[in-house]
Amino acid sequence: MNIDLDCHPTTEILNKYVQGSLPTGWNVVLSAHLELCQKCRHEYGDLESAEVLSWSKGPVEEVANDFSDLVSNIIQQPQHAAADTPLPQESSITEIHMLDHSFTLPRVLAKAANDGLEWKKLAGGINQAKVNIDTETQCEFIYMSPGSQTPMHRHQGNEITLVLDGSFSDASGTYEAADFVIRNSEDEHQPVSEEGCLCFAVLDSPLTFTQGLARLFNPINRFKFRKTIAHQS
């Protein structure tokens, strides 16, 4: 776990996740991080309790409709018995194997990868397997082979990288398993990995990056990032 930088989602993002108001891609990477990070799991629990409380005490919208037909329709339906519940379906892909490493995927990523992963070799020892999750984000697994280096790049919109195995470094630090790394369009970076690194990355799709998400995924990390750079130079 990275000590210098805060490699966890902000409370604001976690709250949106609790409320269910984020695009699916962001939800997926948050869910995967929570499975790997006890601290954020606890924070999630607290935020959810608070949200439930404000939901049940908060203002209600008056419903113009009469729902009485609805109730009588619903109670015609059979109820589930506990024994109706089959065992959960296991995903067919639960592990990713890379060179001599194998890594067990968080549950939600195993589901997302269930249709199979098609790895594509990119420049600099980087491998990429895209996963089609929604239209608002671009999601992909990234495997950086040992000694690899991505070209210096910038993104439109935001990029979240969740480290699953191994580690990578850029100008602001080194990131290890479970780290949740947020970058936005103002950050130019050039990640390198000495030991190799498996990540799951979510990017705003070019269509949506201007729509308010940019405000959400930002400032404190960026501020710290700048300070780190300033110290180094």
Next chain:
Amino acid sequence: MNSAALRKEYPTLRPMSDRDQSAVNSVNARLTAPVDPDSDESLLVETGNSQSTEAFNRLFQRYSSRIYAMGMKLTRNEQLSKDLVQEAMLNVWRKARLYDLDRGTAQSWIFTITRNRCFDMLRKLKRQPNCVTADDIWPQDNGSESAILPEEALHEEQGSLVAETSIIASYCKQLPEPQQAVIEQIYILDRTHDEAAEILKIPLGTLKSRLRLGVSKLRQLIGVDL
């Protein structure tokens, strides 16, 4: 669960009679009924235990406008929000028997159902790929012990259930005796954790851990052979 298939695998089991069922219900009620009969929790337990339309009606009155409000916040669309009231309350009705006081308040249970149904509804509407559902995305029990027990994963598709059930039943025999006994109590005889622990004369914690072990062993067995 398909009882015909199970009886083939477990010939000594007989289907539960109405009398058995009402005995189970009254044990349920004694074990789980909270004190205030007008609390949301009591109403939910009653909806599940005795299919009480009266209790369900009151829950509906208490929650429909809150569900509608959450719908408006998330979808900004009146029709979708009304659809959400229907979808969420239908789920409350259908899953009421699976509600368990150990899992927290009725409010939080209904909140989760509402948020999750809204998410799935919107994805279907936007024709997003169905690779992940709400139940994959939100943690189901904040890391507590019961989080991986299979009651939580409700699958709506019943199509392959018959085949699955008999396969699962045959794998059950490969489990160690104590795990087998626990799985029979819970999944075949449909007993609650408390009842099963009492019948098998083991502590509740032991029951839960045997159940968890048994289920994960089953998954392994099925994963390897299917």
